[in-house]
Amino acid sequence: MARYFDVHPENPQPRAISQIVEMLRNDAVIAYPTDSCYALGARMDNHSGTDRIREIRHLRSDHHFTLVCADFAQLGHFVHVTNSAFRAVKAATPGQYTFILPATKEVPRRLAHAKKKTVGVRIPSHPVVRALLQELGEPILSSTLLLPGAEEPMTDGWQIKEELDHQLDAVIDSGDCGTEPTTVVDYSSGAPEIVRVGAGDPSRFE
Structure with missing residues (x-):
């Protein structure tokens, strides 16, 4: 069963962040x-975690994962x-963008695109994620929580826990x-x- 964490969206509790x-x-x-x-999300070196995320989302082996980074220095x-x-x-x-760029040797080969040797990276502005990244000291390997057949990502923490209770270890609700x-x-x-138009304003890259 997944542990459920109710974390404040603007001032995340340090104890909860440390436990996660x-x-x-x-x-x-x-x-x-x-x-x-x-x-x-999972640690970048978590091999089984990568497989579990693929299984939850029914992703192909060539799916582009994203490395969620704390800042531009870490991204580099x-x-x-x-x-x-x-x-x-x-x-x-930080913002609502994911960038696909050539991966360095610091990225495990299994996470980079097999042919292009690229990887997705982003720096989010959400305080909870930033607190997690600061405490963790490394990127979080990430993929949108969009379940097979769904038109939109899941949004409710309790619903996520109920539906994926036996496939996840923790759910953070903010x-x-x-x-x-x-x-x-x-x-x-x-x-x-521009590969996908989403939450970030695409006009600055057109």
Whole structure:
């Protein structure tokens, strides 16, 4: 059964954050709110966690996972950012965007796109996620909590716990965080290509 955490959306309780991070370090898979809908998350080195997220969402092996990072400095350890992309990406973070960029050697091969060697990265603005990332000290491997056949991501913490109780280790409830996923911008070729229009304003990359 998944542990249920009721966490304040603006001032997350340090004790709850510490308990969740300890679970992540012990290879937990969690459902957590972001600034653009709920997501499933695990540590980057959690092999079984990756498989469990794929199983929950019925994802193919070539699915692009996202590394949710604390700040631009951490993001820079895991992706190569060209000079042309630097200012645009930095100006849009933290925010409701995911960027697809060439992965560095710090990214495990199984998490990068098999052919393109790219990975998705983002820096969210949600206080709960930022508290988790600060405490964890590394990115959270993440995927939108969109179940097979569903048109929109799940939004209610109790509903997530009831439906995925035996597939998750923890559910963080911080109230409604919307149903619109991030806007995805592919910078892997050097120029921005909008792959998905979502919560972030795409006009700055058009």
